[in-house]
Amino acid sequence: MGINRRDFLKGAAGSGLLLAADASPALAFGPRTPKELPPDAVGILFDSTLCIGCNACVFRCKQANPHMALRPEFNVPIGGLKIHDTPIGLSENTLTVIKLYKHDGGHSFIKHQCMHCIDPACVSACPVTAFTKDPKTGIVKFCKRVCIGCRYCQLACPFVAIGFKWDEPFPEMVRCQLCDHLIPLGKYAACCSYCPTGAALYGRVADLRKEASRRLDLEYGEPYRFPVNHIESGRKSFRPAAKYYPNIYGDTEGGGLQVMVLAGVSPLRLGLPDLPDVSNAAVSEGVFKTIYKWFAAPIVLLGALVYLAYRNTEEYRKPKDEDD
Ligand code: SF4
Ligand code: SF4
Ligand code: SF4
Known part of the structure; x- marks a missing residue:
């Protein structure tokens, strides 16, 4: 028994759809399992109610990272002269910046x-694993020897935290590495160790979360002592509790962050993005994993192409089909 072309095309399209349908239980789109915080992960608690905008952190950050060749940015003339480092945002020369927001x-x-x-979205997006997450400290690290300069990481980062050194002979991505090069020297993040008020506080994320919760539980105006620089350093300061917005930004946002923020108003009013509790990395990896499970995507694509080819050539085939 012969088979004409119409039957062949119908069969091909049908089998593609059947195979795809067979794989349908695997096509339940959903995020992959979220990554977990390592128990000894380190990070920063930034308490906006303690920050006086002195910019010591910005200056010390550049000083502490000479290997990144962070140059001053003369954006705002002071007294008519461009002689002070005045970054207005994160860039290839500025790993941290202090911004002022007015409200109410x-x-x-x-x-x-x-x-x-x-x-991290940058780790997920990088096709050559130039970005990695340290399994002990949780610090997101970048290796310039591996990077191919595709800049997918820049597009993926919800905090626009990655700069690109265009003007170097060998361009590279640049961002805060939580001063991981200082850890073997017994030091820690320069922005925290030089912050005079305790607004930027370094330590284990688990301890910082507890400290942040403690502050949120205080009554407005209640006197309390709080750690400065490093949560384990023993240096303390004293003040009446501020009025806090009741949220630790980074506790859950974006799947959780090792740099967290407390503020007197919603952090969203201070330029931080409104992120869901599931990370972008978990969502996108979940979708891709589902699509490619059982090779479902190529099967669906083949079925769709066969159907389109059949539909678009129907008129052309009519006389021949009538002869069959
Ligand atoms: S903020 Fe998150 S996504 Fe952006 S560079 Fe840092 S770790 Fe990567
Ligand atoms: S942790 Fe280090 S690199 Fe990151 S902002 Fe602070 S000083 Fe700069
Ligand atoms: S050093 Fe501390 S107080 Fe000064 S701008 Fe930075 S975070 Fe704020």
């Missing part, structure tokens, strides 16, 4: 930097 007759400072996401 008041104002708040916010510190922008890489937030060392627990489930």
Whole structure:
């Protein structure tokens, strides 16, 4: 028994759809399992209510990272002269920046930097694993020897925290590495160790979360002592509790962040993005994993192409089909 072309095309399209349908239980799109915080992960708690906008952190950050060749940025002339480092945002020369936001007759400072996401989009997006997450400290690291300069990481980062050194003979991505080069020297993040008020506090994320919760539980105006620089350093300061917005930004946002923020207003009003609790990395990896499971995507594509080819050539085939 012969088979004409119409039957062949119908069969091919049908079998593609059947195979795809067979794989349908595997086509339940959903995020993959979220990444977990390592128990000894380190990070920063930035308390906006303590920040006085002195910019010591910005200056010390550049000083502490000579290997990144972070140059001053003369954006705002002071006294008519461009002689002071005045970055206005994160860039290839600025790993952290302090910004002032005005609101309801008041104002708040916010510190922008890489937030060392627990489930980082930059790590997920990089096709050559130039970005990796340290299994012990959770610090997101970058290896310039591996990077091919595709800049997918820049597009993926929800905090726009990655700069690109265009003007170097060998361009590279640049961002805060939580001063991981200082850890073997017994030191820690320069922005925290030089912060005079305790607004930028370094330590284990688990301890920082507890400290942040403690502050949120305080009554407004209640006197309390709080750690400065490093949560384990023993240095303390004292003040009446501020009025806090009841959220630790980074506790759950974006799948959790190792750099967290407390503020007197919603951190979203201070330029931080409104992120769901599931990380972008978990969602995109979940979708891709589902699509390619059982080779479902090529099967669906083949079925769709066969159907389109059949539909678009129906008129052309008519006379021949009538002869069959
Ligand atoms: S803030 Fe951006 S650069 Fe930093 S870990 Fe998250 S995705 Fe990566
Ligand atoms: S942790 Fe280090 S690299 Fe990151 S913002 Fe602070 S000083 Fe700069
Ligand atoms: S050093 Fe501390 S107080 Fe000064 S701008 Fe930075 S975070 Fe704020």
